[in-house]
Amino acid sequence: METDSAIDRSDRWDIRHFPTIDSTNRWVLDEARAGAPSGLVASADHQSAGRGRLGRAWVAPPGTSLLVSVLLRLEIELEKVNTVAMATSLALLEGLPSELSSRSGLKWPNDVVVGDRKLAGVLAESILPPGDKSNSPEIAVVVGVGCNLEQKEFPAEVSAIATSCALELEKTITRDDLLNSFLSRLAFWSDEISSGNHWSVISAYRARLVTLGTSVRVDLGNETFEGVATDIDSSGRLLVTKINGEHVVVSVGDVVHLRSF
Numbered sequence: 001m002e003t004d005s006a007i008d009r010s011d012r013w014d015i016r017h018f019p020t021i022d023s024t025n026r027w028v029l030d031e032a033r034a035g036a037p038s039g040l041v042a043s044a045d046h047q048s049a050g051r052g053r054l055g056r057a058w059v060a061p062p063g064t065s066l067l068v069s070v071l072l073r074l075e076i077e078l079e080k081v082n083t084v085a086m087a088t089s090l091a092l093l094e095g096l097p098s099e100l101s102s103r104s105g106l107k108w109p110n111d112v113v114v115g116d117r118k119l120a121g122v123l124a125e126s127i128l129p130p131g132d133k134s135n136s137p138e139i140a141v142v143v144g145v146g147c148n149l150e151q152k153e154f155p156a157e158v159s160a161i162a163t164s165c166a167l168e169l170e171k172t173i174t175r176d177d178l179l180n181s182f183l184s185r186l187a188f189w190s191d192e193i194s195s196g197n198h199w200s201v202i203s204a205y206r207a208r209l210v211t212l213g214t215s216v217r218v219d220l221g222n223e224t225f226e227g228v229a230t231d232i233d234s235s236g237r238l239l240v241t242k243i244n245g246e247h248v249v250v251s252v253g254d255v256v257h258l259r260s261f
């Protein structure tokens with residue numbers, strides 16, 4: 001496996017910083033629609049309308065978090081687009097200081113967790129090429145990361161399920177250092193995807209996926225069920241065996257870890 005020292009990827013990112021913005025994902029998506037090239041990055045001290053997965057809000061007090069969105073233009077099949085979000089959560093986990101990275105894991109689909117507490121989340125939003133997709137396989141994907149950095153406490157409703165780098169580490173990590181190490185790992189994994197090595201992303205992601213082997217409650221929005229998460233497939237979908245033995249493939253949803261075996 002290539003290491004970051006083998007290739008200098010520092011010139012591929014065009015980083016813009018905003019003291020305040022509604023949403024870095026919204027801004028990068030608009031720039032992508034206007035033709036911005038791959039590698040555009042937006043970060044912010046504060047978002048007034050941060051977006052989370054499944055239509056939720058992403059709220060963080062000003063200056064406490066890494067809030068960043070990245071535009072990646074990739075020639076990939078539509079069914080492989082989830083690998084971009086998987087690569088992003090993996091890149092963030094690997095970009096953490098080693099003493100924290102080694103204690104962290106991925107919760108399906110794209111949360112970075114320390115034990116049962118969420119450290120970071122990923123929101124991927126895609127723009128499909130217009131017209132005949134078979135002649136224009138490039139997909140623009142905006143991956144947004146919110147990582148709790150400096151919070152020493154959280155609102156009561158999430159205090160039992162959230163954590164931050166400041167709570168987990170004795171030394172401090174700056175937002176710029178985390179951004180740089182994240183982008184370095186994201187460059188590596190997006191190159192793997194561009195080279196057609198989806199399986200290297202899937203296998204590295206699977207190796208850090210603490211959801212596997214865990215008893216889970218799956219919330220599909222209109223239906224909730226419990227089972228054991230057994231694996232992921234080649235598109236990153238979660239395979240769950242229900243208590244009655246039925247096998248379910250979960251593409252989109254929320255998962256609560258109940259216990260590990």
Ligand code: BTN
Pocket residue numbers: 022023024025026047049050051052053054056058066067068069111120121122123144145146
């Ligand atoms: C989740 O729900 O877990 C995903 C949260 C993603 C939040 C980040 S913060 C930077 C970027 N801009 C947004 O509006 N959302 C993402």
